[in-house]
Amino acid sequence: MRSPAASLAPEPSAAPVPAGVPAVASVSPGRAERPPEPHAPPGLEEALSALGLEGEREYAGDIFAEVMVCRALPRRALPRTVTPEMRALVVDWLVQVHEYLDLAGDTLYLAVHLLDSYLRAHRVRLHRLQLLGVACLFVASKMEECDFPEPASLCLLGAGSFSLSELLRAERRILRRLDFRLHHPGPLLCLGLLAALARSSPMVLLLATYFLELSLLEAEAAGWEPSRRAAAALSLAHRALDGAGPGPEPALYSPLELGPLEPCMARAALRGPAPGRAAIFLKYARPQRQGTSLTAACLLRRPQHWLS
Template sequence: MAKTGFCDSIPLLDLHKKVAEERRAPLRALANACGPKERWQPQEGESRGTYQKTEPEARWARRLPVSTDDGIIMGFHEDDSPSHSDGCMEEEAVLIYLHGLQGLYSLQALVPGMLRHETELAMETLGLIYDRSYAWDIFSDMMRSQLRFTFPNADLPRPFTYTTRAILVDWLIQVHEVFHFSEETLYLSVHLLNRCLHQIKVNTAKLQLLGVVCLFLAAKKEECLLPEVSELCFLMENGYSNRQLLRMERRVLTELKFELSHCSPLHFLLLSASIAHCSAKVVWMARYLLELSLLEGQCVVFLAAHLAGAALCLARRVLQEPPTPEGETAWCVASSIHVGSETTLLRIMLIQAGAAARAQSRDTRATFLKYSTAGTMHVSSHPALLNAPCLLGLPTAHT
């Protein structure tokens, strides 16, 4: 496989600053997923001046069975009312209360309204919205859209293995850095690669070409400036012609039916971190752990919100920052998104902890080098990562 020069890591999306205009487009567009909602009309005998707004808490109800296990915590219920003119049904987010907040019954009653309020503030802080009234609709659509294109298992078609896939993803991370693409482009390209490996039959000789095509398509969706086809072929040491690359691109688009949308786990991580008022170092550590999960073939079966939540939980355990009452309350609100999925989160954390412990010594070290710079607070070199599995009850020797 061709090698590329590994450049210095570029500044990534800052949690505490407004993102650039082009970074906001993917999430901002989610607000238009459904048509306009019907305007309120006064009931018979009711004047317009007597209308009172429904409290946000009234929208939260237990509509799914309490026995739901290891599933997504934000369910979505379709109203029995007629659809709108564009055929889009109004859907409500539903918080399932299970057994994750034992001993916090007074706070539990406040969590739904607090989560909605904090979500609106977080999206505004991150610069993902212009109007706060759309924030909850965007968040609901994020939770709903992550259910698309899920994988029943992590098995790869022959002759590919987890090692082969990790080498390819590691090389794509280097190419991504060379072109200074956004982080959304990287996560989308790996997602497209995962789908292609399950839907398109390719041999080992065409695997690198498939990976570059997935990166090229992701860049077309997320970036303003695109590389030339000849540049991509040059990075593959001209092992493939321009015609072969474009032919593979048409094949991928046809097999995927031009459905290239994906809700990145990075979005969930930044939102949860902002809601939980995490420090900058915790956020960088969580981003490092989340990107390491891209190399792990076992992680393709997990939802984006679960991957982000596990990375944030593990980052807090690794850094062990002194807790504050305000910080613990904020973390309780943020973690309510994953109540009931503790078993799934622990499975992901075990995978991420093992990957972090091996990162410095394995051959695929692009992510480790990327997060070892001053701009990322040297989180990949943190000494506690070598013993990260021990924090979860695993011996380091078996990672």
Template sequence: MLSPAASLDPEPLSAAVPDVVSAGTSASLRRPERPSGSCAPPGLEEALGTLGLQGEREYAGDIFAEVLEYLGLAGDTLYLAVHLLDSYLRAGRVRLRHLQLLGVACLFVACKVEECVLPEPASLCLLGAGSFSQAELLRAERRVLSRLDFRLHHPGPLLCLGLLAALARSSPQVMLLATYFLELSLLEAEAAGWEPGRLAAAALSLAHRVLDGAGSGMEPAFYSPAELGSLEPCMARAALRGPAPGRAAIFLKYARPQRHGTSLAAARLLRRPQPGPR
């Protein structure tokens, strides 16, 4: 339990000042621009070594942003952390310089819900390259819990994807590709606000059509084309974008042999003519 002193913050996250993030804008800010000439964050070499990506210096910052693999966290933790961040931003505004702290605080809360073994606060502070202290992280955590009124349960899209894939009897290859499409949607403002079930259905439907060819689709069809809207094209565009600046981490994560080069295969397959949703 946090001490009463943790609530003392002379510069609250939600202070209304000019350099703020408005509610509902988190999707476009999950990969903030790094200052030019900034040095590598402490622990970067260890993170690259853990991920087996020592040679990818060009995308080092983006790879480091993929903190879930670095800390060995579950996929559900990622989606819960993003949900908490979105929920917090919908309730108010946040100073830009506090956005990274808020994101790490949401990740810390998500770990407490989803993980059996928690990362140390010091490890999370390392990911911020010294931009905030452990005391600031704990204060931010308390503020997140207070603003969200401890409403932390969220049946995320990864859970929905597993259920839909089981009902559709999807192959492991389809499931892996759909997981990649689903994770790409986290960086797309167009996908923000869609309920988890539709996000999962769009990712799974697109994966079936990409792998099974023209005229195929997810069976049974749980959503109509109108319900899925523009989500499938949004995910396809994200996959075709490849390791774009600020968005390389997910592409590289799924390009590795452990994930069978899924991002590379997806880009190649999506360049073939694809049928529209049925």
């Protein structure tokens, strides 16, 4: 594992709501109103049970609304000092650190969400981009892990790019500038729920997880709602394994709503281990993950309309 080559806001608009889920009414400042009860899709309680949430069946509708109706980050350009390629390089390195430390999947997604949230609201010097990324991973691990990594170990993995005091200052800066708004139902949780609803096979879920993780490298993906990203990954996995067959049921998004998401994920999978973007491909090429990235490339090379 190596360090990147370079050591390196307006209020978000409401996200489109998945089909079948009523829109939440706007609330004026100072008023706290409970959003209307969503129409839970068929099989939601059984899906929660499949995810080990048998005790939460009474709150199935609330869980569905919290997870699936989550706003995306505003579609705002990255700072001038940070190109999409430099962002991808840092995310690629974070994937390596995340895997080396054997952290939970949600930790990686939250870390990238915090990184994108910060980049869309505040300036960052290019030589501090790696420090910002690892500080976001440190904060995310405190939110998601029972035993989060020691900051000194993160400094060692940074190969001397930053000191312990710089890491702790960066952590405080993130918390302050994001106003401690750290909770985020990420797309990985959405994918688990959608796959359980669709009764997807383990192979479909593994392939969809690969597609979803590849989207972390794409700067534009931060402007997509977590549920839409998960739905696109699951739909692409179903159609890649079943040819041009139908997607999963129930379909919470129409093909039009999934728009450019599936082609973006397919192009990323076909790109292979490109320089600065190889960590996820290599991670899913290992036998522990059944060579999923190699399988995905073979499946997607078949003539399909999503590549048009």
